[in-house]
Amino acid sequence: MAHDAPALAGRGLHKRFQIKGVAEPTRALDDVTLEVPAGKLTALVGPDGAGKTTLLRLAAGLMSADEGSLSVLGIDVAKDPQSVQDRISYMPQRFGLYEDLSVQENLDLYADLHGVSRSVRRERYARLMEMTDLGRFTDRPAGKLSGGMKQKLGLACTLVRSPALLLLDEPTVGVDPLSRRELWEIVQQLVDDEQLSVIVSTAYLDEAERCAQVFVLQGGKLIAQGAPGEIRDKAKDLCFIATPPKGTAPRTLQAKLLDAPASIIDAVPQGGEVRFIRKPDANAASVDALLEGAPVESVPARLEDGFMVLLRTQQAKAKAAPTELAATAPRGESKDDVVIEVKDLVRKFGDFTAVASTSFDVRRGEIFGLLGPNGAGKTTTFRMLCGLLPASSGFLQVAGVNLRTARAHARSKIGYVSQKFALYGNLTVAENLHFFGGAYGLRGNRLHDRMQTVLQQFDLVGQEQATSGQLPGGFKQRLAMATGLLHEPEILFLDEPTSGTDPLARREFWRRITALAEAGVTIIITTHFMEEAEYCDRIVIQDAGKLLAIGTPQQVRVQAGSAADSRLSMEEAFIDIVTQAREAKRAPAQGAHA
Template sequence: MNADGATVVAEGLRKTFGAPGGGVLDAVNDVSLTARAGELTALVGPDGAGKTTLLRMMAGLLEPDAGSLRVLGIDVGRDPQAVQDRISYMPQRFGLYEDLSVQENLDLYADLHGVPLDQRRQRFKRMLEMTDLARFTARPAGKLSGGMKQKLGLACTLVRSPDLLLLDEPSVGVDPLSRRDLWKIVRQLVDDENLSVIVSTAYMDEAAQCAQVFVLHEGRVLDQGDPGTLRERARGLTFAATPPPGTPARDLQARLLDAGAQVVDAVPKGGAVWFIRQPRAEPEALRRLLGGVHHEPRPEELEDAFMMLLRQQQAQEDAPPPAPGPSVAANAPERAEQLAIVVRDLVRKFGDFTAVASTSFEVARGEIFGLLGPNGAGKTTTFRMLCGLLPATSGHLEVAGLNLRTARARARGRIGYVSQKFALYGELTVRENLEFFGGAYGLRRHALRRRVDAMIEQFQLDPAAASGLLPGGYKQRLAMAAGLLHEPEILFLDEPTSGIDPLARRAFWRTITALAQTGVTIIITTHFMEEAEYCDRIAIQDAGRVLALGTPREVRELAGDSGIDMDSAFIAIVEQGRARTRPAPAEAGA
């Protein structure tokens, strides 16, 4: 470690990669930063900002093209092995061995890191206690929920005690309960072991827990400082507006977002719309925009400052956010039926295990319906049954007016599907992917060309770009375009914003709002609880059962307080549900 207490010192750091077409991509471009010892340091920024490249250089896995990089006082370019001997690094896709048990994975990583046998017992005990995996040491890693896999990945990363821990978006794809547990573990390590941690994250509430935050954009540092200092950028500019009765918060948000001259950003939260006023906005113009909607000041948050920085950069680059417009599915057929989905007593078993237990709900045409739950709650199984990808064990399931037991193929022709993981062909161009999937949906010749061109224009895609090389936010745009080619009546979105930054999430939801306004029904799963506020209604599942069903406000009230944020409501409802089903002490000891 340096004498001045810095774990990482980068000066003029640069890393380039070859871009499609023979160009050069500056992944990290003249970055200078210092991360202090014994602290949590956050790297935040939109897709393609350079966060992962920077972490991989710190880990000695990529060699800088220019500049200097010292990690723990060591020149990482000259002696990467010396750095790797003293750090632990958890990439986004940590490699667990799914056929091995929890304990066998820990043993394997201890062998790989050369952890002495006399140190393992104590280290394993501490990691298993911190991650609450001590009860599951014999369970195969492949049978763990997503949140438990992330905790096991962190435990395997920490089988030795490092001087520096590097975490690349450790909470992507995990629910709020698991996210809270992960950060509790990280904070405990920092407090108890004085561990230095550098983490990249798409969650601004996670970055707000860090001592230092570096905001990256297109390989450069836009700003840096502690969360309090960064929040000052938004002081006096943040407000909460209450939508009129009967007006969804997302509709007010869309109106505010579309008025870029007056509003920097807007997002539904707690039944209101939180927005940031443009510093130079005319008060009278803002009042006209709000049209008498009640609004009042609110405390600024780190995400407000982050969005201001990104919007300012966007304006300087003359790159406006994608304008979805209401015409994406304007030709979606009108239907006499008011219900798009009917679920009655739905059950799905895998052998002796019941993944979904007697679930019932209805979804109206044009409704945005959120299906939420912890990892392993049964929502993915429910989702797959709704899409016709998995048959139900019992119960009644109707989609687009068709019974999935008797007309599954016809029902599939009326739905669109966007998966969490990019499921298109990476070696094909954007246009080739859209033409292929359009053909699979039965589109031909003129109709196919018309829809492909419309989707390319709608989502502002480069038709010649190689799909596999697109940034995460653009991959999601392409996946959405492919799912909407045949103008479906119902669109299923499986964690579509997992791992993408707040700026990309705003643009994505602006598109979803426009789709719902044309009558398309949206069914979505998400781990970003703020996104539940966009939904007309949500269902929260755990252990295969529905714990809550209603509007976001009704769900918050069920959690005990209509004014709390959805993260807190989600955690409260799941913990209440688990407390009701937990055996009493006498039963547990029987």
């Protein structure tokens, strides 16, 4: 296929939005000039609010730039958006599936909307069902699909016609590693087989590493572009792995390194160790003092390392470490105390068993991770632990309260941050804090003092009068965290809190969580970012309602077949454990049919 024009070409693009309650307009795009090659897989990466979604919406003809020019497939999108929309397919972050309709009915609906003929759709459906492995589920309602399957159906609906350009806005947000890998295999197959042009925005830098070209946005400006190798080279010869001393958690060493911005650009737990990026001009003695004799070796740079160097360099001034979080656990209580106890926990929905006889306990100040593929039962387990869903049977005690008999009392001791922004979008930041503080029983000076404290802790000072629903995703997440911690709970439940956030925001989030755990707050978290499992003291991996693994991250890596001295990533361990369990389950079934 010949490509006479670039997939996208923008010159001097500007786009501003006015957020109610904020005096200055937000510069979503600020003098962006770029050219995206046709027939390639291209990534847009950058922190939350960088302008990635705005650029994709401009390319899709859904909004127009305030200044500058933009052509898509050689067409001026401002002058002729319909011609552009006739040749592209766009999958937004929240793709609109009709959950009461079946998989097939959703496909038919989108084919009708795009005017796809009966003869063309027969061939197209067959190809899409083969690629997505949804052929077995054509009669199933979309609402009954797992998160990963919904994303694959959304992609299939987007592709019911064969576009010249595919725009994907964070297509793998909220998707487990197995489903994420399958989605990328589908996209890569389209690029290889059909020379399709694909532009994808993503918060996962390992995904961007697959692309031919990467564009890095920050604060509405284009700060870097090039092949992944060119971005990686920003961190060349600056990346190291440190092995923490015995008895020191990787997250503790990571926090110490992050709190030394004069010497360290970035640090993140990895495989039971800590990967860090040293500043080029860092004093060697200062770095050695931070490491306290921990063994160190040099490692090759990754795309994420180059990305973090770019972002830290662009920051006008180094951010201060998060405000120290005061201890919230009752004085005199030991960190060895069991604050959550689960025995033979079962949850059924009719004949379907979502959670099957699960048992574990969690200690005070522990960070405990619930991991599993979409549809594994972890969210159901999570909701039972929070008191949002009653168990069908089994014993469940949280903060010394039996949840089967006193859920309301237990809820007064816990904080909860949901996966989706669950605050009141039409209220300001201050109004949300005031409302939820009152719901938690805070009044007068106590409420005022706690509001001021969390506004400072979560960098929300100056945003008090901003309408919550119009805030960028990263600000919404910080507001949700501030609200969940207003009443100083003993236990904090976090349901995929970093879904869709960039590496920089994830580092800042986990620095706060580490401080909370050190203060005695117990953290229960679900996540699809497997690197985040490295922050946990212990994790469980569930699938099909059953507990497959439990232990420290290192113990789980060993269960997956890792030698004690190897560096198996948590994502590799997760995929190995889930795949082995599924294969073992299929083997008897296949034997029975033999």
